[in-house]
Structure formats: structure tokens, C-alpha cells
Amino acid sequence: MTSRFAPGPGSAGWLLRHELRLAWYNASSSKSKGGVRRPGFGTIATIALVWLALHVVGWFAMGNLGTMASSDPRVLLVVSAMLIASATFMLSSAIKSSVLTLFERGDLDLLLSSPLPSRSIFTVRLAGVATSTAGIHLFFLAPFAHAALLHGQARWMGVYPALIGIAVLCACGAMLMTLGLVRLIGARRTRVLAQVIGALAGALLVIASQSYSLFADRWQGRGQEILRGMLEHGGMLSADSALWLPARALMGDGGPVLALAALALVAFAITARQTHRFFTVGLQLSASTGATAPAKNASAPRPRFGRSLFHTVVLKEWRLIVRDPHLISQVLLQLLYLVPLCFVVFRDNGVRMPAIGAGLTLLASSLTASLAWIALSAEDAPDLLLVSPASARALRRAKLAAAVMPVLLLVGLPLLWLVARSPLAGLVLCFTASSAVLGAGMIVFWCGRPGVRGNFKARGKGGFLMNMLELLNSLGWGALAWLLADATLARPSGMSALGASAAFVVVMLTLASAWLIGRSRDRAV
Amino acid sequence: MDDLSTSAAPALRLHGLHKGFGRPAVDGLDLTVRRGELYALLGPNGAGKTTTLRLITGLLAPDAGTIDVLGVDMLTAPAAAKMKMAYLPDEPLLYAKLKPYEYLEFVAGLWGVRAEVAAPRARELLDWLDLSQHAHELTEGFSRGMKQKLALAGALIHQPELLILDEPLTGLDAAAARQVKDLLLSHVAAGGSVILTTHILEVAERLAQRIGIIRAGQLIAEGTLDQLRQRTQGGSLEDVFLQLTATP
Numbered sequence: 001m002t003s004r005f006a007p008g009p010g011s012a013g014w015l016l017r018h019e020l021r022l023a024w025y026n027a028s029s030s031k032s033k034g035g036v037r038r039p040g041f042g043t044i045a046t047i048a049l050v051w052l053a054l055h056v057v058g059w060f061a062m063g064n065l066g067t068m069a070s071s072d073p074r075v076l077l078v079v080s081a082m083l084i085a086s087a088t089f090m091l092s093s094a095i096k097s098s099v100l101t102l103f104e105r106g107d108l109d110l111l112l113s114s115p116l117p118s119r120s121i122f123t124v125r126l127a128g129v130a131t132s133t134a135g136i137h138l139f140f141l142a143p144f145a146h147a148a149l150l151h152g153q154a155r156w157m158g159v160y161p162a163l164i165g166i167a168v169l170c171a172c173g174a175m176l177m178t179l180g181l182v183r184l185i186g187a188r189r190t191r192v193l194a195q196v197i198g199a200l201a202g203a204l205l206v207i208a209s210q211s212y213s214l215f216a217d218r219w220q221g222r223g224q225e226i227l228r229g230m231l232e233h234g235g236m237l238s239a240d241s242a243l244w245l246p247a248r249a250l251m252g253d254g255g256p257v258l259a260l261a262a263l264a265l266v267a268f269a270i271t272a273r274q275t276h277r278f279f280t281v282g283l284q285l286s287a288s289t290g291a292t293a294p295a296k297n298a299s300a301p302r303p304r305f306g307r308s309l310f311h312t313v314v315l316k317e318w319r320l321i322v323r324d325p326h327l328i329s330q331v332l333l334q335l336l337y338l339v340p341l342c343f344v345v346f347r348d349n350g351v352r353m354p355a356i357g358a359g360l361t362l363l364a365s366s367l368t369a370s371l372a373w374i375a376l377s378a379e380d381a382p383d384l385l386l387v388s389p390a391s392a393r394a395l396r397r398a399k400l401a402a403a404v405m406p407v408l409l410l411v412g413l414p415l416l417w418l419v420a421r422s423p424l425a426g427l428v429l430c431f432t433a434s435s436a437v438l439g440a441g442m443i444v445f446w447c448g449r450p451g452v453r454g455n456f457k458a459r460g461k462g463g464f465l466m467n468m469l470e471l472l473n474s475l476g477w478g479a480l481a482w483l484l485a486d487a488t489l490a491r492p493s494g495m496s497a498l499g500a501s502a503a504f505v506v507v508m509l510t511l512a513s514a515w516l517i518g519r520s521r522d523r524a525v
Numbered sequence: 526m527d528d529l530s531t532s533a534a535p536a537l538r539l540h541g542l543h544k545g546f547g548r549p550a551v552d553g554l555d556l557t558v559r560r561g562e563l564y565a566l567l568g569p570n571g572a573g574k575t576t577t578l579r580l581i582t583g584l585l586a587p588d589a590g591t592i593d594v595l596g597v598d599m600l601t602a603p604a605a606a607k608m609k610m611a612y613l614p615d616e617p618l619l620y621a622k623l624k625p626y627e628y629l630e631f632v633a634g635l636w637g638v639r640a641e642v643a644a645p646r647a648r649e650l651l652d653w654l655d656l657s658q659h660a661h662e663l664t665e666g667f668s669r670g671m672k673q674k675l676a677l678a679g680a681l682i683h684q685p686e687l688l689i690l691d692e693p694l695t696g697l698d699a700a701a702a703r704q705v706k707d708l709l710l711s712h713v714a715a716g717g718s719v720i721l722t723t724h725i726l727e728v729a730e731r732l733a734q735r736i737g738i739i740r741a742g743q744l745i746a747e748g749t750l751d752q753l754r755q756r757t758q759g760g761s762l763e764d765v766f767l768q769l770t771a772t773p
Contacts, residue, residue, distance in 0.1 A: 303626040303627075303629070303630055303644055303647060304630065304640075305629075305630055305633050305634075305638070305639075305640040305643035305644045305647065306633075306638075306639055306640025306641075306643065306644075307630070307634055308634075309634055309635070309637065311634075312630065312631055312633075312634025312635070313631075313634070316620070316623065316627070316631045319622060319623060319627060320620055320622045320623065323622040323663065324622055380619075380620050380621065381618040381619065381620060383584055383612075383614060383618055384618035384632070384635070384679075385635070386582075386583065386584055387582045387583060387584060387607060387610075387611075387612045388607060388632075388635035388636060389603075389604040389605070389607040389608045389635075389636060389637070390635045390636075390637075391604070
């Protein structure tokens with residue numbers, strides 16, 4: 001039965017309802033028994049409990065913080081920093097959503113071939129990107145506003161218009177950026193670039209926060225002096241500065257709230273009105289993602305047949321990885337998150353060899369696990385390998401080598417530097433890093449389950465046991481690297497010997513468990 | 526094409542083949558494909574055609590029965606049997622980030638084909654299938670037909686004696702379909718053998734020397750088109766097929 005208030009078929013409201021329904025179905029990563037994706041009761045209950053818990057935290061937090069004055073530039077500074085962080089994540093999330101909307105075209109062919117005006121489609125898609133962008137931030141921040149309201153501080157309800165306004169601006173910016181990039185560099189490259197930007201945005205935020213905390217002590221005196229001057233009346237960051245408008249909007253100041261809402265509305269209207277054609281052109285270009293690219297090099301390719309099976313497989317794995325920038329960006333993101341570790345290691349102008357060794361060991365192990373999963377578990381054409389006469393074991397060995405070799409090469413140079421600096425400790429670290437690499441590879445070799453290359457980010461969800469074994473392998477070898485390097489550089493103590501023994505036992509047990517799991521699986525097959 | 530016929534054993538012999546997934550998918554199947562023959566395996570959806578092909582290629586293990594490929598027992602000597610055959614599923618087995626020559630290099634490497642054989646063969650196949658001008662492009666940008674043709678080139682790179690094709694013409698345009706059909710006829714003319722499944726009855730009618738019709742995992746009829754017509758009192762292959770596969 002159709003509700004009296006239900007939007008008419010083909011209207012923007014009707015389309016929005018369709019979008020929201022799809023978003024709801026896709027909100028769960030698990031499949032129901034009927035095969036339809038939608039959050040189950042457990043998921044909804046968990047979300048509700050977390051939301052209630054956030055209200056409790058908000059009640060205690062906003063009891064004191066709720067009365068903060070929006071005229072204090074120090075408060076505005078903190079709120080602005082929080083907003084910048086949120087906006088960065090929003091932009092990242094909006095770019096990803098835009099790319100998804102533009103490129104993962106499950107239903108757009110159907111919509112664009114229908115009599116619906118493309119402007120409606122674009123408006124609804126833009127609204128969908130803005131809603132999904134704002135949703136997660138409102139989920140975490142709105143409980144604090146509700147708690148403040150209960151404390152009698154209604155102005156914090158400005159969180160709603162402020163976050164929604166910023167989300168709309170981010171969505172407009174992200175959509176325009178995506179469409180502009182499509183025109184400039186083509187759909188395929190835009191897809192990669194947007195995904196890399198999205199991935200890097202989050203990582204850079206982590207690095208920035210780590211860098212600040214690490215360098216804060218050095219900057220404390222001079223930095224505080226400069227900041228104090230800027231915050232004083234008449235300074236660049238005084239209370240009446242326009243830079244604080246978003247923060248003041250979040251804190252419920254009427255003027256800034258209205259200004260931000262108006263800006264967001266205007267941006268949305270202009271984007272929706274002026275760019276729906278651009279959107280359609282972008283889609284047409286995105287449709288050419290699957291089309292053949294023009295030839296860059298007319299010279300005939302030089303095929304090299306006759307390589308050994310090992311070389312053939314290794315080369316194929318490397319080609320597939322190197323030519324997938326999205327995959328590389330996701331793998332290298334792990335390196336990016338380890339950059340803060342470098343700050344720790346090199347701070348105070350001193351080099352901490354055990355820390356470097358442990359860091360390299362962790363890095364090498366983690367990278368190997370990722371590459372081994374790509375090469376061994378995420379085979380694109382498993383049936384081709386199965387119907388070939390090549391031995392499955394030989395193929396898997398070659399794939400393992402393809403995963404291990406680049407990592408050994410990558411950590412080889414810093415390890416050589418460590419050997420030159422302190423031969424004994426360096427050799428110990430070479431041993432632990434190589435062992436961690438081989439261990440990580442063997443765990444995937446024995447326990448890996450088939451996966452899809454495109455699901456690299458979600459690979460952790462697939463196998464809890466394998467993830468635990470990978471983690472234990474990394475941590476075990478990392479601890480062993482630290483303790484053994486420390487023991488060779490300083491006088492070994494009973495505690496460090498005990499710790500090293502325990503770490504060695506952990507990695508051996510981990511590898512033995514992985515081998516047993518693999519063996520039992522082989523027997524089952 | 527080189528003459529591929531080397532011994533007297535049939536290209537493929539299935540005997541008492543069984544495979545079940547809860548219910549029988551292939552149920553006591555006996556089937557023989559002769560050397561130099563193109564055999565079309567027809568049947569309604571879910572009849573067990575693809576399961577049969579996957580059993581032959583070793584992608585599935587049978588619950589019972591034997592599979593002989595050119596005199597080699599697939600179950601006891603799978604590597605030797607696989608050396609003699611090639612499989613082309615309905616979804617081409619390709620790598621999106623490889624170029625055609627690189628794909629053929631990889632497949633040739635899997636079958637251990639020597640460079641002096643593989644290189645000219647790859648050129649010949651790509652030329653034949655009109656893919657040479659796309660040799661420098663990644664296959665991710667290929668159309669369905671181009672992908673299917675490249676996968677066929679991969680299947681033929683090691684000059685298999687037995688070709689196993691699952692719906693090889695699905696999604697191909699008329700020109701691509703003609704190229705593939707010509708290639709299959711040429712393979713058979715050179716002494717090679719083909720077993721294929723298809724829903725396009727015209728393909729079976731025009732290409733196949735013998736046709737097998739399978740229903741519920743069992744071979745319910747087999748023979749030349751004329752023999753099948755006689756059995757069902759005439760008509761086109763479509764009439765014959767519909768009569769034979771009608772639910773009793």
C-alpha cells in the first residue's frame with residue numbers, strides 16, 4: 001500500500017528514498033540467510049548501545065566543557081583543530097563516495113536511460129554523498145551535543161548544522177574534484193588518484209598528530225610565544241577572526257551557523273544546477289574505463305617466451321602488483337603509518353639501533369604478509385593454474401618467492417647500513433628481519449584462504465586465525481630483534497635473555513601452529 | 526595447423542562418471558569423443574554440462590568413474606593428461622593487468638612450451654584473432670569478445686590435442702564468433718578434438734560431428750544430427766532438443 005506522503009515515482013524524493021534503502025542494505029558487511037545485505041538485529045543493537053554509551057561519556061564530558069565560551073580564542077583553536085580533522089576525513093570519505101557513485105555503476109546505466117532528469121539523479125547522488133559523509137561524524141559527535149542540551153547548553157546543537165554544512169561543502173568539492181579529474185586525466189587514472197588521495201588523507205592526519213606530539217617539546221617556548229601573539233586582540237587569530245566561523249558555528253553562534261548553512265545550500269544548489277551535464281559527461285567518460293586506451297607506443301612488443309616456470313610466475317605476480325596503483329597505495333599505506341616510528345627512532349639526534357631493527361622487522365613482516373596474500377590467496381585466475389600441468393606446490397613456491405623477494409630487497413639496504421654501523425647487532429637484525437619475512441610468507445602459504453584482490457582492505461575480516469598468527473609472528477620477531485640487538489650492544493641481562501627466549505618460543509609455536517593448520521587443510525582437501 | 530593425431534585411443538572417454546552436490550549433478554555418465562571430432566554437449570540449464578567439463582579438466586574430483594584423456598588416466602596422471610588438453614570456461618581466465626603477449630607468455634610457461642615454439646605460435650594466434658593491434662594494451666580494457674579470443678589463444682598456445690570449451694561463443698559478435706568457429710574447425714581438421722557446450726543450437730548443428738544431449742547428469746541421446754532426427758521423427762535440432770529434454 002502506498003503511503004499518502006510517499007514521494008511520487010520518478011521524483012527526486014522517490015530516488016532519494018531508493019538511495020537510502022540501498023545504503024541501509026549495504027550498511028552491513030555480512031550477508032543474511034536470504035542473501036540480502038542488510039544490518040541484522042545484532043548489528044543494530046550494537047550500534048544503539050555504542051550510541052547510548054557515547055551519550056553517557058558526553059554527559060560527563062559536557063558537564064564541564066559545555067559552558068566553554070565561544071569568545072575564547074583558545075577554545076576556538078581546539079574546536080577548529082577538531083573540525084579540520086573531521087573535514088579532512090569528510091573530504092577523504094566524500095572523494096571515495098564520489099568515485100563509488102561515478103565508477104561503481106551498478107544502477108546508473110538504468111537511471112540514466114530512464115526518463116528521470118539527469119539533474120535529479122545528480123542532486124540525489126550528491127545528497128547521498130553528503131549524507132554518508134556527515135552520518136558517521138554526527139554519530140560520534142551528536143551525543144555530546146545531546147548531553148550538552150540536557151545540561152542546559154542548547155547552543156551545542158549547532159553541531160548538526162555545522163557538521164552537515166561542512167559535509168555538504170566537502171561533498172560538493174569532492175564531486176567537482178572527481179569530475180574535473182575525469183576530464184583532465186581520464187576516468188581510469190582519476191579512480192586510482194582519488195583512491196590514493198582518500199587513503200593518504202587519513203594517514204597524513206595520523207602523521208601530523210604524531211609529528212606535533214613529538215616536536216611539541218622543541219617548539220614549546222617559541223611556538224607558544226608566537227601563538228599567544230596571534231590569539232591576542234587584534235591578532236590574526238583573535239576571537240573575531242573569520243577563521244573561527246566554522247568553530248563558532250559548531251558551538252552554536254547564530255550568525256556563523258546561518259552563514260555556514262547558507263554557504264552549504266548555495267554550494268549544493270550551484271553544484272547540482274551547473275554540473276549535472278558535467279556529471280553526465282563524466283559518466284560517459286567513466287564508461288570508457290573499460291574501453292581500449294589509445295596506443296602510446298606503436299613499436300611491436302617484445303615477447304620473451306621460454307622462461308622457467310619459476311621466473312614466469314614471479315614475473316607475472318610482479319607485473320600484476322606494479323600495474324595496480326590502487327593496490328600499491330593500500331599496501332604502502334602500512335609504510336606511511338610507520339613514519340611516526342621513524343620520528344621516535346631518530347629523535348634527540350640519536351639512532352636507536354634495537355628500535356630500528358624491531359621497526360624494520362615489523363615492517364618487513366607486515367609487508368610480506370600483504371604481498372603474500374596478494375600473490376598466493378588473491379589469484380585472479382585460479383582455475384587456469386588448476387587446469388595447467390604445472391605442480392601446485394611449484395606454483396605456490398614461486399608465488400611465495402614473488403612476495404618475499406621485494407621485501408628482502410627493500411629492507412636489505414637499511415640492514416646493510418646497520419651491519420656497517422655495528423656488525424654483530426646488524427647481523428642479528430638481518431637474521432630476525434629475514435626470519436620474520438619468511439615466517440609471514442609461510443603463514444600465508446600454509447593458512448591463506450582464497451580472496452579477491454579488490455578486497456585487500458577487508459582481507460583481515462576473512463581469517464581471524466591467520467591474522468592472529470601474522471600478528472604473533474610480527475611481534476615475536478620484532479621483540480626478538482629488539483632484545484637480541486640490545487644484548488649485543490649492551491651487557492646482556494637475565495631479563496633480556498628470558499624475554500628473547502620467550503619471544504623465540506612464541507614465533508616457533510606460531511609457525512608450528514600455522515604448519516599444522518595448513519597440513520590439516522591439505523588432508524581435508 | 527600441425528597434425529595432432531598421434532595414437533588410436535579416443536580423445537576423451539568418460540565411464541560411469543558421478544558427481545553430486547547434495548543431489549547428483551553428473552549421474553553415471555558414459556561418453557566418448559573421437560579423435561578429430563567436434564562433439565557438442567547440449568542440455569538445459571542445470572543439466573550437468575559445466576560440471577562434466579570441470580570434472581574432465583580436474584577442477585572437480587569425481588565421486589566415481591574414470592576419465593581418460595587421449596589414453597591417459599586423468600585421475601592417476603593428471604599432469605600428463607593436462608599437457609594434452611586445454612580448457613576455456615564461459616568466463617575467460619585472464620589477468621586484467623597483463624598484456625596479450627604477457628598473458629600468452631605466462632600460459633606458455635605453465636605448459637612448459639619452448640620459446641622457439643611459443644613465440645611464433647603466439648604471433649600466429651594473435652594475428653589470426655585480430656588481436657595483434659592490441660598487443661600493447663592491458664586486457665582490462667578489452668571487450669568481452671576480445672577477452673574470449675585472447676583466452677582461446679591462451680588455450681591453443683601449447684597446441685593441445687583436446688579442447689574443452691564451455692559456451693565459447695557466448696557474448697561474441699558475428700565476426701568474432703566466425704573467427705572462433707573457423708579456428709575450431711581448423712583445429713579439428715588438423716586432427717585435434719573438441720568437446721564444447723553451447724546453448725546456441727545452430728553452432729552445434731553446423732559444427733559438431735556428433736551431439737550428446739544431457740539431462741539431470743545423464744546422457745539421454747547421442748549421435749549425429751541425422752541420427753538424432755531419426756530418433757525423434759525429424760525437425761530441426763531445436764525440435765529434437767526440445768522433444769528429448771522435455772520433462773517426462
